[in-house]
Amino acid sequence: MKQISFPIPSYDEWKQEVEKSLKGKPFDRLYTKTYEQIQLKPIYTRADLEGLPIEQYPGFPSYVRGTEVEGYIKKAWEVSQQCAASTPERWNELMKHQLERGQTEIHVVLPKLKFVVQTIEQIETMFSNISLENYSLRIDTGACAFPFLPLFVAYIEESGQPLSRMRGTIGMDPLHSLTITGQLPMSLSTLYDVMADVTTWAKTNMPHVKTILVHADPYHNGGGNAIV
Numbered sequence: 303m304k305q306i307s308f309p310i311p312s313y314d315e316w317k318q319e320v321e322k323s324l325k326g327k328p329f330d331r332l333y334t335k336t337y338e339q340i341q342l343k344p345i346y347t348r349a350d351l352e353g354l355p356i357e358q359y360p361g362f363p364s365y366v367r368g369t370e371v372e373g374y375i376k377k378a379w380e381v382s383q384q385c386a387a388s389t390p391e392r393w394n395e396l397m398k399h400q401l402e403r404g405q406t407e408i409h410v411v412l413p414k415l416k417f418v419v420q421t422i423e424q425i426e427t428m429f430s431n432i433s434l435e436n437y438s439l440r441i442d443t444g445a446c447a448f449p450f451l452p453l454f455v456a457y458i459e460e461s462g463q464p465l466s467r468m469r470g471t472i473g474m475d476p477l478h479s480l481t482i483t484g485q486l487p488m489s490l491s492t493l494y495d496v497m498a499d500v501t502t503w504a505k506t507n508m509p510h511v512k513t514i515l516v517h518a519d520p521y522h523n524g525g526g527n528a529i530v
Contacts, residue, residue, distance in 0.1 A: 313345070313347055313349075316345060317329065320332070320344070332344035336528065337527050337528075338527045338528045338529045338530075340528070340529075359371075360372070360373040361373075380406045380407035380438045380440075381404055381405045381406045381407060382405070382406070382407035382409045382438075382440055383400055383405055383409060384409045384410065384411055384414075385397045385400060385408075385409060385410055386410070386411070386414050386415055386416070387415065387416070388416040388417065389416075389417055390417065390419075390424045390425075390427035390428045391427055393410070393415070393428050394427060394428050394429070394430050394431075394432070397410075397428075397432065398431065398432060401432070401437065406437060406438060407437060407438040407439070407440050407470065408432070408434070408437050408438070408439050408440065408441070408470075409440040409441075410440075410441055410442070411442040411444075412441070412442060412443050412444055412450060413442070413444040413479075419449075419450055419453070420449065421453070422453045422456055422457055422460075425450075425453050425454055425457045426457055429457065433463070434458065434463055434468060435463050435464065435467040435468065437470075438469055438470040439468060439469065439470030439471060439472060439511065440470055440471050441454075441470075441471065441472045441473070442473060442474075442475075442515060443472065443473065443474045444474065444475075444479055445474060445475070445476045445478075445479035445480070445486050445487055445493060446474055446476065446487055446488070446493055446496055447472065447473075447474045447496065447497070447500050447513065448496065450472075451472060451500060454472070455507075465507050465508050466507070466508065466509065466510075467510075468508050468510060468511050469510035469511060470510075470511060470512070471511065471512040471513070471515065472504075472508075472511055472512075472513060473512060473513055473514050473515035474493070474496070474497060474500070474513070474514070474515060475514070475515040475516060475517050476490055476493040476494070476497070477490075478515070478516075478517035478520060481520040481521070481524075482520055497513065497514060500513045501513045501514065
């Protein structure tokens with residue numbers, strides 16, 4: 303069966319078969335419109351792309367399909383379930399439970415924890431017996447990467463794990479925090495400076511870790527759409 307190939311049907315052939323399955327219902331019913339009044343066709347072909355200024359290959363400018371040439375062919379999606387708990391000890395227990403059952407990314411949203419991470423001892427407890435270089439990271443630090451990031455980096459270095467092997471995201475999104483809570487721990491311009499400094503530092507020391515998050519949910523929930 304692996305050696306058998308099937309001819310590629312033409313658009314007209316496909317449409318004829320679809321019209322048969324519709325049993326008299328109009329073909330136009332298969333066209334739909336999004337909330338933003340963008341019409342979606344039931345099927346797209348190469349003809350729909352002709353003349354459009356869209357880069358069709360990943361890894362090339364303008365990177366609309368990602369920065370990796372091979373896309374997700376070799377790099378699979380991560381299994382990422384957010385982990386929250388009331389204490390560092392409980393978080394460690396739950397995170398190891400999830401990793402043992404197939405999770406591949408360490409996912410934590412610091413503002414959603416029921417404790418504030420302020421000491422390296424807390425981080426030592428949270429990540430005890432978890433080999434960070436074996437997993438992708440998705441750490442949402444909220445409005446600011448401080449004080450978590452310096453403490454986390456100190457823990458990694460003390461535990462003998464190379465910073466260069468870390469991968470994933472340790473990111474901040476001050477606009478998201480401002481939109482949700484209406485307040486920030488410091489001025490927005492100062493937080494942007496922090497973001498720039500953290501990104502510059504990570505580029506040299508943790509090149510496989512992203513440092514900026516962009517949450518779209520508050521804008522979507524506030525009435526935003528794909529256009530506005």
